[in-house]
Amino acid sequence: MDMTTDPNASLELLDSEISAIQAEIKNLRNRHRLLSSSLLSSSYVRDCIQSHPSIETDGDVSPLVVSAGKHRESNYHRIAFSATTFPFKDPSPHADAPHLLGVRIDVCSWDGKFEKPYYVLLHRENTEDRRLRVHRHTIPAFISIERLEQKYLPSPLPELDGEHEASKPWKNRKQDLPALVRHLRRELAAWHLRRAAIEWLRQRLGFFDEGEEDQESLTSRAVTHVARQTGIVSLVPVTLEARYARLEWGDGRVGRFKISNSGLVERAVVIGDHGRDMHTEAAMVSGDRRIETILERLSQNDLSASRDLTSAPGTKSEPIPPRESGSKDLT
Amino acid sequence: MSRQRAVRAPTTASLPNNLRIPSTSPSLAKTFGKLSRKAAIDLAVQWLENDSLPSVCPLLVRDQSETAPDQDTSPYPLAHTVEEVREVYEELRDRRGGKREVIDRILEGDWRHGITLLQLAMIDVRYIEDHPAGQKWTALRLVSDGETGRESHATASLPRLHVSTFLQNLQREVSPLVKAHYFASRLKSLPLTVVRIFVTDSPYQYPRHSADTFTDISRIIYLAFPDSCPFIYTSISSSTATKLTHALTTDTRTLRRIVRDAIPRALSRPHERFTLQATSLTVKSLRTLLSLRGPGRTNHSNGAFSIFAEGVVEGSPLDPRLSTTVSPEEYRINGDAETADPEEKEDQGLKADAESPKRHNIHSERSSFDPRESKRRRLMVCSRFGISGTPVSSASLDRLDVRLLDPPIESEDGTGSTNDQHTLSLTFSGSDVIFGLRKMTELGIVNADFMPSWMTGEEGVSFTTVRQKKRTENTSSSS
Known part of the structure; x- marks a missing residue:
């Protein structure tokens, strides 16, 4: 053996x-x-x-x-201007317009790291006015580049009939690539900021993703203080887009708020066992409405609410009734 | 049981969750048989959870006295509490053994009074979760109706899916014609919400179908809703719309078509109507769908452009290294992928490791006679395919149908007027068509210089019509 x-x-x-x-x-x-x-x-x-x-x-x-110098220069441009262009050649032998214009958008996330760059590759049409069209892109599907293209890179409709031509303003509109890139970059940056804001709130509440558990005990103690004050037990972004965030309180209330591109809490709904909780909703959209200060507003609201409602029926410890899983609410 | 009901009246309600199918029917054993042992135990434990519903509860001693007292026939004694039953399954989970004993225990023991529609639905969804490539899915795009001229918010095109509202609307749309059972569930492994719809044409809430009907695959429709993107995936093939002439019959095909037509209406809201548009993509793998018609960045950059989608063309602007000196894999590992889950990446990494020695072997065989040509070809393949067709790419087409409208030999141009008569249909099928084409190009069987771009997976479709070497956009799915 x-x-x-x-x-x-x-x-x-x-x-x-x-x-x-x-x-x-x-x-x-x-x-x-x-x-x-x-x-x-x-x-x-x-x-x-x-x-x-x-x-x-x-x-x-x-x-x-x-080459190192060139690379250094392009990196400087990418850091400073965040939207940069580059040429790219379509390797397909049958492409109408093999020479493409690439637009690269770099978004810096809140921890100082750069996300993977986003790309839009444009080609020129083979018509006499050489209009730009989006060829390929890596923009997430919830930012509709088709709509942005329609708005900023309009192309004349194929069926031209003389009398309507003058009355339709978009037929004469110029293409505006810088505006398209500006708008696109704003949407992308706003998406990353929304995600970052929610993540920051989660950290303040002491909710860490798996793998981040080994935080220092000092911060986690300070963090749970905020969580205890507000009574929030869960805060998660709804879907990838992070346009909405979902809140859950220890007493069974659930809420949802909408974040605008500029970081304001646009709308909020809170539902408890006894219907809408207008008090908390109002607190969420009051003051400067910034998402960053939402926890302060909520903790102040809770303090004042507990002062007002000491005689209210104590339903706080009741668990949420189980839902019919055949029609599960997946929000 | 439902069959003993005295009064039956047609209703417009959906089929109830607690409609029981006799446990003795062989089709049920077949349905359970496709589950693994672990999945069967997981499901049983899930049914036994505290907050479970009466429709998934096991048969207990106290229920037995009400129904027929045929206790002697079953080898499994009835438990007194749900807790006892759960202990049995927890013990089965810890023990090694076949799946047969678990299924027998479920069908002949604790659920001998019948398996409900809800349980059936949970079994099917669990099967999808365990086998994300076990079912053919077609991707459809949701398009806003009649808003082309209007300027709107750049992100306003997505209907926000609220599953219970959607199911209510769907039920309202189809209830006069179709009786259905609905079940919705969120998959754990993929960012998808799956809706399972069972359709039947009976007007009664407790229809007298045989047990086989309830497990009939042609009566089951799956819908999958990915997060944050204007696509839905369905198990209904889009060709069902062709048979419009038999609109009055009630075969399963018509029932499916009715449901399919109702989906966009159920998603619409006042002043915000949607229609469904085909996107020429039918594949078996949900991962491929998520990659080609999903929320991420890979929808519109495949083939040669996949280097952009995966961010392997260059690193972050803080990286001093030249992009040509860094391998794509390194960028992938360093880059923070927001959509791909780490587990999946790991799997693919392993696969890549396993794959690479094989490829080297092939190269060394072929390159023995002309190393320079082989190197040039390899570079060309990388430029044409990007990273599609490599194990790191998560898109894998199992079938690619191409209709070529060009004459096969271009030099015979004398009959130019009858160009449309030349039709050549090509069908590639296999576990990963693009991978195969890439391999053929690497081996020099396909010439990378003249290869049209639909062969590199650039279009991200499984069905395409090609005219003058380019895909003709009969469906306006790509921008």
Whole structure:
């Protein structure tokens, strides 16, 4: 038995060793690449290279330095302007317009990381006025690029009849790509801000996603204080779009509020065991209506409400009645 | 049981959740048989939860006295409380064994008084959850009716799905013609809400159908609603609309068509009407649907453009590395994917690992005679396909139907006027068609330089008509 298992075991050991070493090599290679490109794009090193006597006389710089410089410049533009353009060639041999104009939108999320860039690729029509059309894009489906295109890149309708032409204003409208990109960027940034705002509120309430449990105990204690004051047990965005957020209180009330693109609480509905809770609804859309301060407004509201309603029937501990799961409410 | 009811009157109500099908019917055993052991136990435990409904409750000793006292025939003694039954299933869960014993226990023991429609629906939805590629789905787009000229909010086009309201509306639309049972559930593994509709033409709330009718697949319609996007997925194939002549018959096909026609009306609201539009995509995998007609960024950038969708063309602007020196996989791992769940990514990563040595082998075989040509071809394949057809892409077409309206040989242009007569239908099928085409291109069987773009999966469709090497947009689904 030993004779057969021993070589196998040693082989396995060797295999795992080899794979560990390979992973280590890969890591080091990556690190080397990162460091070398960081060095090549740092101003100090670049200045040193540029002022080196051999380069000042010959005038030719290593292509590595040149490409790093170009990359650095494009990164600066992406960070500073957030919407940048680039050319792209459609590799399809049958494309009408293989030369595409790419628009890249970079959105920085609240933790300082950049999201994956969003792209819109446009082509020019083969007509005499060379109008722009959206060819491909990576915009999420809930931001309707078709509508934005209709609005900002209008194209004349194919059926032209003389008498209606003058009366229809969009036939003469100019295409406005910068406006399209502005609007699109605003929608994308607003989406990320909405998500960030909800995530920030969740953190303040002490709700962490899985994997983030190992927060410092000090912050979590401070956080639960807010949660205790407001009595909120759940706060989640409704669907991916994060236009609405759903709230749940410990006493069985559920609520939902709508977040506007500028970060205001637009509308709020709270329903408890005894119907609508107008008091809380009013508190949510009162004051400066900012989503960031909604917890303060709610905790103040709860304080005043508990002062007013000390004699109200105590239904707070009743659980929510189970719902008919055949028609489950999935909000 | 329902059959003993004395008075039966036609109603417009939906079929009740607690309509019981006798446990002895063989079709039920078949329905249960498609579940795994774990799924069967999970479902039983779910039925035994505290907040469960009377329609999924097991038979207990106290119920037995009311109904027929045929206790002797069953090998499973009845329990006194729900808690006792749950312990039995928890114990089964911990133990190893076949699924047969669980199913027998359910059908002959604790639910010997019959399986309700609600339970049947839960079984079917659980099956979909466990087998996201076990059912053919067609993607349909919801289009706002008559608002083209009006300027509206950029995000206003989505109907907000509230399932119970939707089902109420649907019931109101179809109730004069179709009697149906509805069940809605949110899938745990995918961001989808699945609605299961069972249709029948009986006007009675407790119809006298045989048990086989209730498990008849042709009477079951699935709808799946993805989050935040103007698409719905349905198990009804869109070709049902062709048979309009037999509108008065009540076969299952007509019933399905009635329900299908009612869906957009049920989603509409006053001043906001929707119609359904075909999107030429029918696939078996829900993941593919979510990737090609879903809420994420991959709807309109496939094939050569998939490098943009997956964000593998360049990194964040804070990354000092040149994009040409970083492998696409690295960008994928570093990039924060907002739609893909980490589990899925991990799976694909594993698959990629498993796949790569095989591919290297093939390369080494082929490249032995011309390494430069092979390298050029590989670069061309990457440029044409992007990352579609690789294991990292989550879209996989199981079938691609193409109708070519061009003459097969272009040099014979003498009969140019009869171009429309040339029709060539191609059908590719397999587990992943685009992967196969990519492989063929890598091997040089298909020339990447002249390959039309529909072969790279760029259009994201499973059915297309091609004229002059390009997809003709008979449906205005792509922008």
